[in-house]
Amino acid sequence: MSAAEPRLTAPGRRTRERIVETAAELMFRKGVAGTSIPDIQQAAGVSASQIYHYFKDKQGLVRAVIEYRTEQALVHQRPLLEALDSFEGLRAWSDSVVAIQDGRGCAGGCEVGSLASELAESCPETRTALAASFERWEEPIRVGLVRLRGRGKLRADADPHDLATVLLAALQGGLLLTQVRRTSHPLRTALDGALAYIATFAT
């Protein structure tokens, strides 16, 4: 989304990507405030002027990290997110989200949710980037539910917009509780509750 990106040469693009990936990893482990530009310089093997060239300032880099994390998660889950137009698809996605947390010992939480919590009050541009990220998550859920309703599987009074918000909130809240409690039970329970609620609108 960086305005500079289209004009980059291939090596420039690779350098930019390396900076973003390194920053994302450090910010995930140590928080945004706990990650300095010198930390990123050292870990990515670049100069401060390169970082400022590509991102203008730390907030610019943070927004690139938000976009990178969002893109990464969406690409990884794309096949599941494109199949949210059936109750089986919703269940498969939910199972996969729980399995991912189990696979990492329930540590780390949601990469984007953690950034959101830390950065929501930092500056309007960053908050807007976070809102856009959550919208990109909510959209495939909503699209799936619209299709489900369109095929007559959900009642006409089911609101795909609100039901998608219920499911996304269950995901975020469940991930936070799972991270703190180090068991996927809260995530599983929260998603099960949201899916069961959606199922109350089944025809």
Place this chain on the structure above:
Amino acid sequence: MSAAEPRLTAPGRRTRERIVETAAELMFRKGVAGTSIPDIQQAAGVSASQIYHYFKDKQGLVRAVIEYRTEQALVHQRPLLEALDSFEGLRAWSDSVVAIQDGRGCAGGCEVGSLASELAESCPETRTALAASFERWEEPIRVGLVRLRGRGKLRADADPHDLATVLLAALQGGLLLTQVRRTSHPLRTALDGALAYIATFAT
């Protein structure tokens, strides 16, 4: 919960309280990593040695902040949290949570949730303190639901433990989305969904 607390004199207790309140305010605005001991010293008008005397290290102070935020929120909401044993009580609590966010322009999110997201990976003692804080939130919800079931208003197959987790996750996820989107709609929608799901177990 500090082992030192019972032995404090009245002025000592007041100093300790001032440090915790100041640290809580700074950490809420700038994050834990963005709040240094010198920042707290200056804002609270105390010396570094006073801070280390009461809290041993920054992690100790952070745990005192978690406890303070939890206590503060629970005291403030006590009358509502003690009345979660009816559908009207659940609704009243939910309305009040939404009204609080509306009252602050949907900024800030959950004080404990924000700390949790930033600190869940910091050290085991702090993670344990966060888990204890969420447990203190979940407990009155669970107790209300147990009573509701005991009075025959919820079916016997309703699990108050899981339903309380569903509601707490909806609260946390809804607060995060509300903070990022600057509208209480996601919080209201998430809580409505959780309450409607609980109501599916009504007799």
